[in-house]
Amino acid sequence: MTDHDPEQLAKTAAALRKLSPEALQVFLCNRVEGMTYVEIARQEGMTLEQVQQHMLEAIRTIVNDA
Template identity: 40%
Template sequence: MACAQGHENVRVLYVDHHRWLVGWLRKKLGCGHDAADIAQDTFQRLLAAPDCADQLREPRAYLSTLAHGLAVDQIRRRRLERAYLDELACLPEPQAPSPESRAILIETLCRVDRMLDGLGKRARTAFLMSRLDGMTYPDIARSMGVSLSSVEKYMAAAIRHCYEVRYG
């Protein structure tokens, strides 16, 4: 019964605020299609946890915060996809992966990006230099202008962060 009430609260929020949210997102993003998609995703998130919908004192503030986070995720994902596709364009045709492999790789890159979200900039940079670029810790230290022990600390923090995100 509580779940049905929660869904009803989300329905009321949708009726009362969906149009406003799409307009707010359209102004921020400059694209009506993206605005509609993100607004839809915002309400889908609410449906996943409908009990919080009846406790909202400022629903527009909550909706805009949730939608903003989803928009940032979408922008980050698109940048990552674009960078990957730009790199693929530089490969000779026989080395280029199949469309299916591309889709899998893009999804994997997005998962890694989400996993690294919340990690400090220096730890993230060191981690990516090590894992993606194959750089050694001394090379990373030189590139970043820090000591080897700093790189070791950044890597330990990054690995610990990834473990905690993955396994709780």
């Protein structure tokens, strides 16, 4: 499998669509924008614990579904 495997990309995209809006936003801010959890919490008006929980939701969903 390569980084551009169409089947894997489709599975990952499907997993991302299953996320709550908050979990998706946290995931994208961290993994795409490179923001820290503290930066995300400030930007999104969340506690650090909420950011951690949303990230955990995102990672679990992606690992289990993709």
